[in-house]
Amino acid sequence: MKILLSGTASDSHTWNLVYLRLFLEEQGHEVVGLGPCVPAELLVAACLRHAPDAVVLSSVNGHGYRDGLAAVRGLRSEPALAGLPVVLGASSASPDTARRRTWPG
Numbered sequence: 740m741k742i743l744l745s746g747t748a749s750d751s752h753t754w755n756l757v758y759l760r761l762f763l764e765e766q767g768h769e770v771v772g773l774g775p776c777v778p779a780e781l782l783v784a785a786c787l788r789h790a791p792d793a794v795v796l797s798s799v800n801g802h803g804y805r806d807g808l809a810a811v812r813g814l815r816s817e818p819a820l821a822g823l824p825v826v827l828g829a830s831s832a833s834p835d836t837a838r839r840r841t842w843p844g
């Protein structure tokens with residue numbers, strides 16, 4: 740499976756992305772990594788360019804809800820990406836962000 744891995748717009752943390760990339764590659768997935776601080780417009784452009792099977796978003800700085808909504812709204816505004824599975828995970832270091840969201844479902 741080709742997975743596009745990305746940090747969220749306001750989040751500059753990087754070790755989460757390094758860890759997740761290694762983990763996903765160990766599971767046999769091809770990973771396209773965009774790095775941290777990725778605005779929704781860049782995420783959308785990268786998805787159109789790379790045509791991933793799924794998007795994994797990582798947010799640990801506490802702004803995952805706001806950033807995640809903006810990212811998913813951006814993706815859903817593109818007809819070609821309207822059904823693309825997205826998972827957003829957050830840090831377990833803070834109870835506020837120890838949540839996981841998936842779209843759709």
Ligand code: B12
Binds near residue numbers: 752755826829836
């Ligand atoms: C190192 C660190 C930094 C470094 C980052 C250096 C770098 N290049 O990455 C520096 C000092 C720059 C930094 C800055 C900030 N940080 Co900081 N940082 C940390 C710290 C100590 C460790 C993070 C880390 O690298 N962990 C190692 C990686 C491997 O683990 P991880 O990030 O937890 O990721 C794992 C899980 O979260 C999970 N996961 C992550 N994403 C996803 C996605 C999916 C789909 C799934 C399934 C799982 C998953 O899997 C990962 C691997 O196990 C944490 C506290 C902590 N102990 O966790 C705070 C922490 C994340 N930081 C925090 C904050 C607030 C900030 C700042 C806003 C501070 C400030 N006032 O400037 C800024 C952020 C600026 C920004 N724009 O984002 C808070 C976030 C609070 C919150 N979530 O509500 C934390 C939790 C500290 C705290 N307790 O307050 N930080």
